Amino acid sequence: MSETEPETVDTPAPAQTLHDEDDRLKSTFIDAVIAAVEAGDVEGARALVRPLHPADIADLFELAPQDMRRPLATALAEMLDGDVLAEMNEWVRDELIDALAPHEVAEIATQLDTDDAVAIIEELEEEEQRAVLRAMEPDDRAAIEEALSYPEESAGRLMQRDLIAVPEHWTVGDVLDYLRGNEDLTTDFWEVFVVDAGHHPIGTCKLSWLMRTPRRIAIGDVMQREQTLIPVDMDQEEVALRFQKYALISAAVVDPAGRLVGMITVDDIVHIIQEEAGEDILKLSGAGDGDINEPILQTVKVRLSWLIVNLGTAVIAASVVGLFQGTIAKLVVLAVLMPIVSGMGGNAGTQTMAVAVRALALNQLTSSNTARMILREFRIAITNGLCIGGLLGVSVYLIYGNADLGIVICLAMIINNITAGLAGILVPVCLDKAGADPAVSSAVFVTTATDVMGFFSFLGLAALWGLHG
Known part of the structure; x- marks a missing residue:
């Protein structure tokens, strides 16, 4: 064997x-x-x-x-x-x-x-x-x-429906006995909600307080009465902002009558913050959900719709260039330089727009400080325009030996930077006031404004200046 x-x-x-x-x-x-x-x-x-x-x-x-x-x-x-x-x-x-x-x-x-x-x-x-x-x-x-x-x-x-709620007349010992004697209770919670006879939340008590407080003490004497209540119909982005602002671990959710109906915990909010941040970035680019697992046809549908819109704005910008064909024919170098003016304006507008959209999303930009923000971005735009315009004007003069061309492109750069700064903040603010999502549509309007003004200011000034080869 x-x-x-x-x-x-x-x-x-x-x-x-x-x-x-x-x-x-x-x-x-x-x-x-x-x-x-x-x-x-x-x-x-x-x-x-x-x-x-x-x-x-x-x-x-x-x-x-x-x-x-x-x-x-x-x-x-x-x-x-x-x-x-x-x-x-x-x-x-x-x-x-x-x-x-x-x-x-x-x-x-x-x-x-x-x-x-x-x-x-x-x-x-x-x-x-x-x-x-x-x-x-x-x-x-x-x-x-x-x-x-x-x-x-x-x-x-x-929200989660599974939570711990106890009446205010209980003692700490009553709460501990309740937690230990009921196997059906949820095991994932950080605080106990204290409610009145109508099931309205009147306070919270952290688990650490329960563990360190004598059993005979009334729960109403150790609970924290100040709490952040979340309306059941509040948008999840607003909920995330409240968690961030008040450094919450969990919060009670109440119905229109003020009764406790659930709770939201910070682990849910982490996902929301990540989701909303990524969503706004993708909306600014017109890329839809931007998920690599999204069906190809759905991705194409979303991206193509915005590309068609951008095609329309590009036609508008091109029509502005067409108005100055005679000027370009007199000095061909204008065709070489004008994309610099529009491109730099587009970049400046995108910077301002990103700041404005983020400020709106975080409730940092409100009706009380909108005028101040517009003035701030206007001053930034002028400063950047003077710096970039001066640098570009000197460079053009040194390369082409044409002082008038240097002055024209410097002035055009200043004008387009101011346009970019104002459009970058006014477009998102106006869209927000109109009830539209500024992260979705702002980029199209801001890019159109900077392209059109970039071409118009540069070629228009060149025509008025009488530049020729």
Whole structure:
């Protein structure tokens, strides 16, 4: 009877060895997981992925080729839980959710906080939403349906329903006994909300205060009465600004009657701040969502629409140049220099516009200081125009030996810088006053203004000056 050699089993590498110096999953690891899935070695793929944090598993799906995501989801089905989906890019997540049956989506949603569950279900088609909700437990379904009744990107969509609220007549000992004796309570919270008989929040008590206060003390004597309350219909960007301004860890959300209906925590706000900041940058460029996982046709549709608008503004600028064909014919060097004037004006306008859009987003630019901001940017524009215009005028004189040409381009640069500075702040402010998002449309108007004024001022001054070769 011959002895059989024991089967060797590869032990998964520690999770920290699977990342590069920038804390990203190594390409060799991703390739190894995909190779195992393609070879039908499901257990091998699971063994490789098992040490990963849910956020890293989400990254694995995002970094995998698109045609491998569903096979990967099938192989790692037992690991594809709510924590993973909550961390996943929304385009990738929607793609995987579409492949799941309604009862599977419902099962995953029940594992999540209400806000994360809503983020998944709100992206489904209406018929799919109803099917998923029907498969959920009544309490969970009611919470999701209530959240979906609030406007998109509002505090009602963002908040969590699971919180700790206690009456003001309890003692610290009552609160501690309540927390320890109820296994169904949420485990993720930083403070306890104190409410009156009508369930209106009247104060908060940090966990550290509870742990260090004698049991006999009334909770009303140790709670902090001053608190920041978030209206349930407040836009999520405004919510993020309040968290940033008041350095909040969590905050109570109240309905129009002032009753406590949920809470928002800082971990949700971090995602919102990152999302809103990236969104504004992409809107300024007209790049849409700018997500590399977004379907190509949708990306083309968004970008092409803005490129067509920019084409129209370019035609307007070109028509201004056409008015001065005779002047350009007399001195061809004007055609060489005029892009410098418009280009520098465009850059100056973009600088001012970026500052103005950011100030509006952070509520730093309001009706009380708008005039002061306009004057400030006007002074900056004049100073920059004098410096750049003087430098360019001297350079043109030294290169072409034409003092009149140097003076003309210097004056044109000053005029266009002033135009850029004023347009850079007035356009976003006016769009904001009109109820439009200044991050979306400002760039088109500011670029048009600087191009048109750059060409008009330079070529117009050249015509008035009588420049010729």
